[in-house]
Amino acid sequence: MATIYTEDILIEKAKTSKINDVDFNNLSFGSTYTDHMFVCDYENGKWQTPKIMPYQPISLDPSSKIFHYGQSIFEGMKAYKDAADDVFLFRPLDNFNRMNISAKRLAMPEMPEAYFINGLKTLLKIEKDWIPTAEGSALYIRPFMFATGKGFHASPADAYKLVIAFAPSGPYFSGKVNVLIEEKYSRSANGGVGFAKAGGNYAGQFYPTQLAKDKGYQQVIWTDDNTHEYIEEAGAMNIFVRINDTLLTVPTSDRILDGITRKSILTIAEAEGIKTEVRKIKATELVEAAENGSLKEMFGAGTAAVVSPISGFGYKGKDFELPALENTFGQFLKKKITDIQTNKSEDPFGWRVKV
Ligand SMILES: Cc1ncc(COP(=O)(O)O)c(C=O)c1O
Numbered sequence: 001m002a003t004i005y006t007e008d009i010l011i012e013k014a015k016t017s018k019i020n021d022v023d024f025n026n027l028s029f030g031s032t033y034t035d036h037m038f039v040c041d042y043e044n045g046k047w048q049t050p051k052i053m054p055y056q057p058i059s060l061d062p063s064s065k066i067f068h069y070g071q072s073i074f075e076g077m078k079a080y081k082d083a084a085d086d087v088f089l090f091r092p093l094d095n096f097n098r099m100n101i102s103a104k105r106l107a108m109p110e111m112p113e114a115y116f117i118n119g120l121k122t123l124l125k126i127e128k129d130w131i132p133t134a135e136g137s138a139l140y141i142r143p144f145m146f147a148t149g150k151g152f153h154a155s156p157a158d159a160y161k162l163v164i165a166f167a168p169s170g171p172y173f174s175g176k177v178n179v180l181i182e183e184k185y186s187r188s189a190n191g192g193v194g195f196a197k198a199g200g201n202y203a204g205q206f207y208p209t210q211l212a213k214d215k216g217y218q219q220v221i222w223t224d225d226n227t228h229e230y231i232e233e234a235g236a237m238n239i240f241v242r243i244n245d246t247l248l249t250v251p252t253s254d255r256i257l258d259g260i261t262r263k264s265i266l267t268i269a270e271a272e273g274i275k276t277e278v279r280k281i282k283a284t285e286l287v288e289a290a291e292n293g294s295l296k297e298m299f300g301a302g303t304a305a306v307v308s309p310i311s312g313f314g315y316k317g318k319d320f321e322l323p324a325l326e327n328t329f330g331q332f333l334k335k336k337i338t339d340i341q342t343n344k345s346e347d348p349f350g351w352r353v354k355v
Contacts, residue, residue: 008114009038009122014054024132027170029304030140034130038119038164041148042109047162050119052126055165063150065157071147072199073102076303077260078138079124079166079355081131082343087124087355090341092117094260099143102196107156108145116143120164124355127166136171138341140304146199172304176311179234179298180217181283182208183316186225187233187255194255202236209235217314219300223283225255230280237300237308238262241286242329244294246275249301261301261337267349268336274329283315290320298322299330307334 014035022032033055040050066072075095080088096117100110120141124131131139143164149157185208187201188194194201205220212220219235232250233239238259241248247269252258269276289295290313298310307330312321339345340352 042160065147074144177218180212234300237302242297
């Protein structure tokens with residue numbers, strides 16, 4: 001039976017915990033789930049009472065519009081626990097705001113901050129023991145919202161479900177990745193939904209990524225849909241390039257996700273005296289820089305991997321290797337950001353939020 005735990009959230013606790021079945025020293029990424037989830041339904045034009053309930057399957061009518069028209073958005077964030085057992089989030093309001101930007105673009109209802117943030121914090125307090133503390137591990141947080149409203153008519157649904165689920169996770173990628181600069185397929189287009197975390201954006205990436213894998217690459221560097229000349233994102237991460245001692249990334253646009261890791265890295269790099277540039281980058285500029293030795297590093301940046309180093313890239317049938325540097329900007333910035341996230345260093349930018 002459900003019991004009221006706080007004034008605002010209905011809480012039903014799981015009868016037993018799965019936590020003792022989990023090997024916290026061998027966690028993969030995003031494939032183990034905690035005991036509870038946060039759920040809030042949008043019906044009759046308003047958000048209903050939020051609930052925390054045992055993690056369980058969700059049953060839907062076959063006509064639910066998520067199945068037909070793909071109204072589905074999500075976020076990705078992490079919680080960390082320090083040596084004193086205190087729990088922290090990293091820039092959670094940025095994820096909340098981006099979720100609402102995605103909701104608006106997909107004609108879905110925006111959610112109130114109190115529901116999202118309070119729901120998340122209450123769930124975190126309940127699941128605190130699930131937050132892994134090993135190096136590179138964290139509690140991955142997956143908020144998502146989808147259309148539960150019924151009907152085969154191609155129009156926005158009248159009902160939605162917001163869920164927040166947790167997955168204690170180990171490091172996202174192991175090792176460096178070799179990437180293919182895409183010349184044919186696009187993940188997003190001008191005026192489209194590339195800036196939103198819409199499920200369909202990722203579905204559209206899987207096929208071209210598989211083609212790249214078949215050719216021996218692990219990931220795709222997306223290029224602009226119009227000319228395929230300019231690099232845009234690295235798989236599901238923002239892209240950074242180091243040419244000599246300048247760290248470059250490309251400007252966000254309606255085709256590129258405004259990544260929280262990207263903007264944090266830019267801020268930290270600038271504070272550390274690393275020269276940064278935010279400008280368009282042509283694939284041919286990377287080729288020239290690789291050939292003349294000025295291309296020192298490339299990496300993807302995102303919540304899951306934080307920094308994912310790139311070992312080389314393929315473009316127009318030719319492969320280019322990057323040097324194996326000892327002290328990279330990527331490693332340095334990853335340590336800076338994770339030290340802030342995990343309360344191992346000062347937080348001069350005010351990004352860390354204690355739960
Ligand atoms: C397409 C895409 N780009 C970039 C990112 C990185 O964003 P963030 O740093 O906010 O995780 C993500 C992951 O969230 C993504 O899905």
